Amino acid sequence: MYSLNENDEFRLKKNALNIRKNILRLIKADRAGHLGGALSSVEIMTALYFQIMKVDPKNPKWEQRDRFVLSAGHKCLALYSTLAEKGFFDESLLDTYGSFKSIFPGHPDMHKVPGVESNTGALGHGLSIGGGMAMGLRMSGLKARVYVVLGDGELAEGSNWEAAAAASHHGIDNLLAIIDRNGLQIGGRTTDVMSYEPLAERWRSFGWNVREVDGHNFKSLVEAMSAIPFEEGKPSLIIADTIKSKGFSFAEDKANYHYWKATTEEIEQAEKDLAEIERRLVG
Numbered sequence: 001m002y003s004l005n006e007n008d009e010f011r012l013k014k015n016a017l018n019i020r021k022n023i024l025r026l027i028k029a030d031r032a033g034h035l036g037g038a039l040s041s042v043e044i045m046t047a048l049y050f051q052i053m054k055v056d057p058k059n060p061k062w063e064q065r066d067r068f069v070l071s072a073g074h075k076c077l078a079l080y081s082t083l084a085e086k087g088f089f090d091e092s093l094l095d096t097y098g099s100f101k102s103i104f105p106g107h108p109d110m111h112k113v114p115g116v117e118s119n120t121g122a123l124g125h126g127l128s129i130g131g132g133m134a135m136g137l138r139m140s141g142l143k144a145r146v147y148v149v150l151g152d153g154e155l156a157e158g159s160n161w162e163a164a165a166a167a168s169h170h171g172i173d174n175l176l177a178i179i180d181r182n183g184l185q186i187g188g189r190t191t192d193v194m195s196y197e198p199l200a201e202r203w204r205s206f207g208w209n210v211r212e213v214d215g216h217n218f219k220s221l222v223e224a225m226s227a228i229p230f231e232e233g234k235p236s237l238i239i240a241d242t243i244k245s246k247g248f249s250f251a252e253d254k255a256n257y258h259y260w261k262a263t264t265e266e267i268e269q270a271e272k273d274l275a276e277i278e279r280r281l282v283g
């Protein structure tokens, strides 16, 4: 079993802080964006890009790379911020977000942003895309893996369940799906709007091997992510329990920060919150 050492955990926490800073930088550029689901997925994205996935920022199309699909495409502020932190493009480009010639649309575009593997944004498609990629890699004899991040509200799209059945039927065990279970979707609690709980049992009944972890804890995330396939011949699923808008004190666990039109006061508070995280991390 893989265990994350303290140096690596510290390094990942610094990456996550920088990614949250990048998210705020994007928001400052356009004064608006999908905040909550981006912030809840930061540790998931950090663990993937800075500990688990084999990618080369200088050669984004490297054939043997692992693939990442952000099925919940509205979380793209987290993806752009992570790709910037990883070095896929210059961080200063983030300041163009929202302007006419920016390479960063409101949902990911593989033709514009280096490192983005698939266009997403219409919820419910990423798992089919990722499952197909994983099958293709297997057929080509490549050892690479595919990682797909889903939102918990997104599961209301029925196409996810077709993809889940297909991945199990085809025994796609180079596929890891991660559900960012922040408990909220666009208009309220996921369990009120459209509940798919109990999630773990449902996915197991679809033939997946499932683990539930604290989605803000690097030790738990990395331990689970590095153990795939959890079972040979089966697709793997991590249900990551998270807090929507994690890190911005005024917005945590509130549905109305799903999409944020930032006020000057809130931006100042977000800056203070990040400075406090930094103070606690590095003193």
Ligand SMILES: Cc1ncc(C[n+]2csc(CCOP(=O)(O)OP(=O)(O)O)c2C)c(N)n1
Residues within 6 Å of the ligand: 036, 037, 038, 040, 072, 074, 075, 121, 122, 123, 124, 150, 151, 152, 153, 154, 155, 157, 180, 182, 184, 185, 186, 187, 190, 244, 258
């Ligand atoms: C097919 C489709 N229907 C509706 C939407 C509008 N929409 C964008 S985000 C969202 C809620 C998603 O909730 P969740 O998956 O839990 O995302 P998170 O909490 O991580 O932001 C909805 C309904 C969409 N993007 N695509």
Ligand SMILES: [Mg+2]
Residues within 6 Å of the ligand: 037, 151, 152, 153, 180, 181, 182, 183, 184, 185, 190
């Ligand atoms: Mg959600």
